[in-house]
Amino acid sequence: GAVVSQHPSRVICKSGTSVKIECRSLDFQATTMFWYRQFPKQSLMLMATSNEGSKATYEQGVEKDKFLINHASLTLSTLTVTSAHPEDSSFYICSAQRPDSKNNEQFFGPGTRLTVL
């Protein structure tokens, strides 16, 4: 199997605080992990691609200083939303790619619902 977990599943925080979301590949080592954001009734938007041991690659329009990504091991990537504001409220989803994956298949986590008050 290829199971990806996220923690927490939902989080509520005050404006101005920072929130960390973890993404773990439970039964495989993921050389590459991806972070997406999804607003209500909209599609997933890729935020960044993270490779173990190197800096993340951010998509255009995504502030790297606001959305800090760390991929310190082959099974864990974290996304930290710094100085969160209500407009950062969204559904954050990670995915992971196996190094032996066929056709670059991605396995998605269950998502984290962030609400900033």
Add this chain to the structure above:
Amino acid sequence: LAKTTQPISMDSYEGQEVNITCSHNNIATNDYITWYQQFPSQGPRFIIQGYKTKVTNEVASLFIPADRKSSTLSLPRVSLSDTAVYYCLVGGGSGYSTLTFGKGTMLLVSP
């Protein structure tokens, strides 16, 4: 990255076969076609992937014509639990690994 076009929504009834067609006119030679299913407040779930002709697994079939400019996801005998958003993606060929999600198709299955 190849852009995809799908119907925004589709309605069906339990027990019917549902076919969702996706257009991808500028698909590249190395691109594969992948379909994902997403339920509300959950991450997408892989359904099926193909390159050409027909692919079938335990949940769906994928039909791809020779020119590969479109593809059709076929869900046999849908049930209420198949109500979800279905995304068609192209890519995954050698050289890059990012996925670009289009708007998807909201399938509503009624009793």
